[in-house]
Amino acid sequence: MTKKLNSDPVCAVDYAFQRIGGKYKGRIIWYLHTYTVLRYGELKRSIVGITPKMLTQTLRELEEDDLVIRRVYSEVPPKVEYTLTESAKELIPFIDHLREWGDKRMGNYKIICQ
Amino acid sequence: MTKKLNSDPVCAVDYAFQRIGGKYKGRIIWYLHTYTVLRYGELKRSIVGITPKMLTQTLRELEEDDLVIRRVYSEVPPKVEYTLTESAKELIPFIDHLREWGDKRMGNYKIICQ
């Protein structure tokens, strides 16, 4: 049983940040947008530095919050695909805007992204 | 001496979320936008549940990241005003739509905000 210890949001801004904040959610959503659909292993390789535990945990939270869809194929070897929900897609223009904002200010950090 | 232990961002999305993530930054920026200028005590009363330590700490981080301006008046009693920088104002459309997105999905939680 998963514990959701997010305290009750005090306003919509708070609510939203509780759902897309955290260390990896922004990047996961962004990658799922740019590649449309990604398998678990592909996400694992895309999200630099993430451990399997955190990837699974974060994906489950996103799924529970209706931001990603998890599609399991009953095959051997296993295959699981993740995509964004319509609700999550509504956020894309703004995450994109945020990305450009960040890009302008990053300056020296010129590390490859996507 | 302040420790900035944010690990190096791996991309612009990561960079941006490191700067406006955290428990209170979104709300602080949003309130500073809606009221244009707020004093320390006004922020303290607006950001429900925040302790003085966290408010000061968060404001300092925002200042260091060129997101808020801290204006000190040499008066007795002391008066300190906080405003958003131009850089932070560029984020307002993002936070505003995030707020609307959150508002649509909040459902039951109908707690007063702003």
Added chain:
DNA sequence: CCGTATCCCCGAAGATACTG
């Protein structure tokens, strides 16, 4: 390939008291 299961650490955040 796609995860779980454990154990563990550290830093964000809280509580409380005090000050120029």
Added chain:
DNA sequence: CAGTATCTTCGGGGATACGG
């Protein structure tokens, strides 16, 4: 009024090993 100064807690996240 606008903060500091300490001490403490807690849970997000890390490391590692294993499993269907």
